[in-house]
Amino acid sequence: MTRPSTSEQSEAYIALGANLGDREGTLIEALHRLNGHEAINIVRCSGVYETDPVGYLDQPQFLNMAAAVSTTLGPESLLEVMLGIETGLGRTRDIRNGPRTVDLDLLWMEGQTLDTPQLTLPHPRMLERAFVLFPLNDIVPQDADSRLRRIVTSALQDIDGKDGIRLWTTSVWEDGFGHSVS
Numbered sequence: 001m002t003r004p005s006t007s008e009q010s011e012a013y014i015a016l017g018a019n020l021g022d023r024e025g026t027l028i029e030a031l032h033r034l035n036g037h038e039a040i041n042i043v044r045c046s047g048v049y050e051t052d053p054v055g056y057l058d059q060p061q062f063l064n065m066a067a068a069v070s071t072t073l074g075p076e077s078l079l080e081v082m083l084g085i086e087t088g089l090g091r092t093r094d095i096r097n098g099p100r101t102v103d104l105d106l107l108w109m110e111g112q113t114l115d116t117p118q119l120t121l122p123h124p125r126m127l128e129r130a131f132v133l134f135p136l137n138d139i140v141p142q143d144a145d146s147r148l149r150r151i152v153t154s155a156l157q158d159i160d161g162k163d164g165i166r167l168w169t170t171s172v173w174e175d176g177f178g179h180s181v182s
Helices: 023-038 075-088 130-139 147-160
Strands: 011-019 040-045 046-050 062-071 103-109 163-170
Touching: 011 023, 011 075, 011 130, 023 040, 023 075, 023 163, 046 103, 046 130, 062 130, 075 103, 103 130, 130 147
Parallel strands: none
Antiparallel strands: 011 062, 011 103, 040 062, 046 062, 046 163
16 A cells, blocks of 8 residues: 655544444454555554543443554544544444444644534543543653643643543554654
8 A cells, every 4th residue: 555755744643432342343443444544544552441431421331542643634534534434333423422333533633723613623622531641641752842742741640530441452553552752
């Protein structure tokens, strides 16, 4: 598969979650579908965390993770691809914050800000959700000058819900886990 040249690419961060069916298998398939798109390349993946539901509580526990991707797509086009993957993997939207086969949220894209009816960047609730921050912390570069690193580190200090998160596995992606910079 031919990938676009790196000079045209942006780095984006995506949260993935699933709590119905084969949760881990669905996350892996979502990653394969993202990486299979000609304009998207997975750069890093977090560990997978089992997390208690938030909001609507009468549902199974989630598996959550995050992925850093390199893409030539703009934010809205990337979101369209993500929504197509959700639909292809059986996602329905019956109950707000309810059970789902898969959920893909665009969290951050090269520090861009956007506020449209379809998409807000950075994601407006990412700093309130331990199930997003823990996986994101795994993959945001350790570079002290990174704006996203500073935001995530600060949010993790005060976040509620830490006790509802347990590491499920360190890697479900063949290219590995964790930070790009030690």
